[in-house]
Amino acid sequence: MSVPVAPSVERRRRARDDGGPWPHLLLAWPTLALTLLFLIPLGTIAALGFFRRIQAGFFEVGFVTSNYARALDGFHLERLAVSVLLALAATLITLLVAVPFAYLLTRRPRRAQVPYLVLVLASLSLSEVIVAFAWSLMLSRTSGISNVLVMAGLMEAPASWSPGLWAVVLAFVFVALPLAILSLYPTFSRLDQELPEAAGTMGAAPLVGFVTVVLPLVRRAVAATAALVFIFVLGAYVIPQTLGRPAHWTIPVHITDQAIMKNHLPLAAALAIVLLVVSSLIAVAIVAIGAGRFDPSRSPRLAAPERAR
Amino acid sequence: MSTPRPDLTIQGLGKRFGATVALDGVDLRVPGGSLVCFVGPSGCGKTTLLRIIAGLETPSAGHVMLGERDLTRVPVHRRDVGMVFQSYALFPHLTVAENVAYGLRIRGVPKRQRLARAQELLELVKLPDVSTHRVAQLSGGMRQRVAMARALALDPALFLLDEPLSALDAKLREGMQVELRRLQRRVGITTIIVTHDQEEAMTMADLVVVMGDNRVQQVGPPLEIYRRPTNRFVAGFVGTNNFLPGRVMAADALEVAGVRASVAAGALVPALGSEVTVAIRPESLRLRAQAPATAALHGTVVFVRDLGRVVETRVRVLEHELIISGRGGFAEGDGVWVELPETGLVALAS
Numbered sequence: 001m002s003v004p005v006a007p008s009v010e011r012r013r014r015a016r017d018d019g020g021p022w023p024h025l026l027l028a029w030p031t032l033a034l035t036l037l038f039l040i041p042l043g044t045i046a047a048l049g050f051f052r053r054i055q056a057g058f059f060e061v062g063f064v065t066s067n068y069a070r071a072l073d074g075f076h077l078e079r080l081a082v083s084v085l086l087a088l089a090a091t092l093i094t095l096l097v098a099v100p101f102a103y104l105l106t107r108r109p110r111r112a113q114v115p116y117l118v119l120v121l122a123s124l125s126l127s128e129v130i131v132a133f134a135w136s137l138m139l140s141r142t143s144g145i146s147n148v149l150v151m152a153g154l155m156e157a158p159a160s161w162s163p164g165l166w167a168v169v170l171a172f173v174f175v176a177l178p179l180a181i182l183s184l185y186p187t188f189s190r191l192d193q194e195l196p197e198a199a200g201t202m203g204a205a206p207l208v209g210f211v212t213v214v215l216p217l218v219r220r221a222v223a224a225t226a227a228l229v230f231i232f233v234l235g236a237y238v239i240p241q242t243l244g245r246p247a248h249w250t251i252p253v254h255i256t257d258q259a260i261m262k263n264h265l266p267l268a269a270a271l272a273i274v275l276l277v278v279s280s281l282i283a284v285a286i287v288a289i290g291a292g293r294f295d296p297s298r299s300p301r302l303a304a305p306e307r308a309r
Numbered sequence: 310m311s312t313p314r315p316d317l318t319i320q321g322l323g324k325r326f327g328a329t330v331a332l333d334g335v336d337l338r339v340p341g342g343s344l345v346c347f348v349g350p351s352g353c354g355k356t357t358l359l360r361i362i363a364g365l366e367t368p369s370a371g372h373v374m375l376g377e378r379d380l381t382r383v384p385v386h387r388r389d390v391g392m393v394f395q396s397y398a399l400f401p402h403l404t405v406a407e408n409v410a411y412g413l414r415i416r417g418v419p420k421r422q423r424l425a426r427a428q429e430l431l432e433l434v435k436l437p438d439v440s441t442h443r444v445a446q447l448s449g450g451m452r453q454r455v456a457m458a459r460a461l462a463l464d465p466a467l468f469l470l471d472e473p474l475s476a477l478d479a480k481l482r483e484g485m486q487v488e489l490r491r492l493q494r495r496v497g498i499t500t501i502i503v504t505h506d507q508e509e510a511m512t513m514a515d516l517v518v519v520m521g522d523n524r525v526q527q528v529g530p531p532l533e534i535y536r537r538p539t540n541r542f543v544a545g546f547v548g549t550n551n552f553l554p555g556r557v558m559a560a561d562a563l564e565v566a567g568v569r570a571s572v573a574a575g576a577l578v579p580a581l582g583s584e585v586t587v588a589i590r591p592e593s594l595r596l597r598a599q600a601p602a603t604a605a606l607h608g609t610v611v612f613v614r615d616l617g618r619v620v621e622t623r624v625r626v627l628e629h630e631l632i633i634s635g636r637g638g639f640a641e642g643d644g645v646w647v648e649l650p651e652t653g654l655v656a657l658a659s
Contacts (some may be wrong), residue, residue: 197365198398200385202412202463209386212415216402 017270042276049270058265071270076254080278083250087234088282090172094229099222103214105181106188117185124178126282132242135171136162137242167243172236176229183228187221223290227283234279251275314341314499315376317362317467322371324357331357333523335371339516344493344500346510349520350546356471358520362501363469364388375466391460391498393470393583396451399444405431405455406440412463430458433492449531450481457489461496465607468493474509507547511535519543535590541657544588551594551631554588555656563587563656566627570604570649572656585656591634593653596622597646598639605646606631608640 049071052062070076105116126134138144139162149155161167191214199209215222237252244253251271259268317339324332332354339345347355359510360366361505362373364385373380380388399408406427407414413423424440431437434454439447447455453473460468473489474482493500504510510517511531519526519534527534527543537581538544544552555565557579565587579585597605608626613623620637623630625646631647639645 006390096523194394194396194398195400197385198392198394198400199411199415200365201363201388201390201392201469202459203386203387203415205384208415212411213400213402217400250545 037214043213045269046273048266049273051266051269053264058263064266067266067270068274070267071274075269076240076251076274078256079249079251081273082248083234083252083275084278084282086168086172086240086248086250087230088243090169090176090233091226091230093169094173094176094180094233095222095226098177098184098225099218102181102184103210106185106191107193120178120181123174124182126175128175128236128238131175132238134234135167135174136242139164139167139170162243163245163248165244165248168248170238171239171243174235175239176233179232180225180229183225184218187218219292221288224288225277226290227286230286231279231283234275314497315378315466316341317499317501318372318374319358319362319525320372320374322358322361322373323356323369324361324366325369330523333602335525337518337525337528339501341376341499342497343515344366344490344502344513345516345518346514347414347503347518347520348507349526349549351505353520354523355520359469359471359501359503362467363390363392388467389463389465390469391463391465391536392468393453393456393460393473395472395475397456399452399455399459401444403444404440405436405442405444405447405544408444408455408505409440409462411459412646416529426462427458431455431463433461433495434458435488449476450485453477453485457492461498464498466499468496468498470500470502472503474503475505489513506597511547514626517547519546521546524551536653536655538588538655538657541586541588541606541659544655544657549591549632551589551591551629553587553589553629553631554659555585557581557583557585557656563654565604565649565654566606566629568604568606568649570654571651572654573652579656579658584659586659588655588657589631589649590653591621591632592619593650594631594633595635595648595650596624596633596637596639597648599647600646603651606649607644607646610641610643610645613637613639613641 048059049067050063050065051059051067052064053059053067073178105113133236137158141158141160144158144161146155146158146161150158195217196206196209197214200206203255234250235252237250237256240248240250241253241256244250252275255268255271258264258271316339319335319337319339322332322335322337323330335354335358347358349355357366362380363369364380364383368381371381400411403411405425409427409430410418411422413426414420417580418426428437428440431440434457436451436454439451440538444452444455451527453476457473459472460470470489474485475643477485486509489502502510502513504567511534514531516528517531517534518528521542526546528537529537533546534543538547539552541552553566555563558564558569561573561580563585564567564570598605606626608624608631611623611625611630612623613620614623615637616634622633622635622637622639622645624633624645626647633647
């Protein structure tokens with residue numbers, strides 16, 4: 001589908017080329033920063049994965065494939081699978097909360113949105129470490145939420161909910177939620193209020209209108225948010241370490257373990273590269289699905305309500 | 310239409326948004342099958358009233374009835390209304406045909422059937438060839454028609470349009486006014502159009518509802534609204550009017566700007582002796598070079614504007630400036646007599 005280009009857009013395009021040396025100079029700084037602070041360390045780490053470890057010491061320059069081989073052995077692949085599944089589950093739950101929240105929030109008058117946005121921003125400022133320890137306290141048997149429930153007569157005896165799988169997922173969702181809401185907010189704000197209303201006048205109940213009209217229009221933003229949350233959660237290591245049992249330890253926990261506890265930097269580097277490649281691939285896949293590139297039929301949304309009947 | 314369309318009745322309707330009153334004590338009856346225009350300045354509550362009828366807002370007081378059915382608490386998706394929004398609110402992710410067929414799809418009508426119906430409706434609005442286009446590829450006028458086709462797809466009990474023509478340029482708007490009216494006649498659907506353009510309301514509607522200050526000011530056929538406004542607001546909002554101070558002298562006589570004028574019997578509503586504002590349409594007044602036998606005011610021509618079909622002459626009478634439209638023939642500075650007609654003097658309580 002070719003979209004006619006408005007004259008103003010055409011003019012802007014031309015202006016971009018005629019800006020003299022300044023735009024290039026301005027772009028040089030981020031390029032330089034990216035090279036120095038991202039690409040060079042990344043290359044270093046990728047190379048480090050091939051270096052030889054020295055027992056009880058550090059490492060020496062060399063070329064061995066054993067680190068990458070170990071990073072891809074059965075144990076680490078299983079850890080990788082656990083990490084990805086945990087992150088995907090946390091991403092899904094985060095979206096299930098964040099999408100309706102962002103939608104309902106942006107339907108409110110501007111003034112009414114402010115306190116919620118302040119709260120969201122405030123919780124964004126909490127670091128992963130603080131969140132992990134706060135939840136480990138709140139989920140403990142001695143001083144946690146279960147004591148409050150016992151006092152309220154809702155439980156017989158206080159229970160310990162941490163460490164455990166759901167403690168990890170809960171904390172993941174907690175740290176990812178403000179990020180997801182703020183990432184969805186601009187798109188949802190721009191959504192024409194009259195679109196779901198129009199769906200309503202044509203017989204669509206609010207939820208049906210949301211699924212058939214709102215979701216298709218925000219799917220790119222939702223997919224981008226999903227990718228963001230996924231990468232963010234997959235990189236967390238304090239939460240699984242603090243709130244999870246060893247069975248829930250993710251690859252980042254093992255990277256930390258290898259790098260700091262076991263002094264095996266080359267293996268840590270190899271694990272980091274494997275994690276980077278896998279998480280990038282999944283994130284790209286999520287965004288591609290959001291853009292509709294993997295749609296089996298051209299408009300599956302049209303068929304959905306019929307199937308529901 | 311085989312079944313008679315039920316009347317829409319609105320009783321004691323009120324709406325508050327926090328401390329602000331948007332609608333106050335609205336009573337109204339829209340006859341089934343008619344075309345009604347809500348007209349008024351912006352902020353008068355006309356869109357709020359339409360949204361309450363559609364079910365998009367909940368009233369703070371009063372009832373909305375369609376025939377015997379109380380719609381007041383019925384949610385929008387069970388109301389059986391078709392609505393054209395000011396922004397058109399077409400779904401950008403669907404094709405034109407999918408937009409028109411959306412309501413049918415929600416009701417579970419099979420794809421082939423609903424697309425056939427969509428095509429039928431697109432033909433009704435004279436857009437048979439755009440069914441596979443995306444909304445973004447359409448012009449403003451085409452989007453407007455698609456929005457109408459979509460609103461009519463479910464053959465709703467009420468067809469509601471919120472400022473449907475305001476986004477179109479003047480020429481297209483005039484064409485669409487005629488087309489919309491003909492479409493409504495053909496379909497026979499009870500239609501409510503909200504507009505701030507009083508000319509649009511006068512040329513299209515069976516019944517005009519003039520709104521101002523969050524209430525209904527007057528309801529009536531266009532000509533009645535034009536000729537017999539019941540208050541100063543309506544007289545000033547609809548068309549051009551001259552206002553002069555007056556007093557009711559007898560059952561058939563007024564004093565206008567110090568001159569006694571007789572009026573048609575039965576035309577005077579305000580009580581004998583009361584101070585009134587007299588509204589006179591520019592085309593009811595006549596200019597004379599000599600003092601006529603009937604009641605007339607003397608003044609000086611201050612401005613002449615030739616509009617082609619008529620000449621608009623502005624005459625200063627005492628401290629008032631009157632607009633007279635007619636054949637003209639006078640120049641600025643001329644002393645003239647403005648003849649007061651026997652019919653066409655409307656006395657309004659001041």
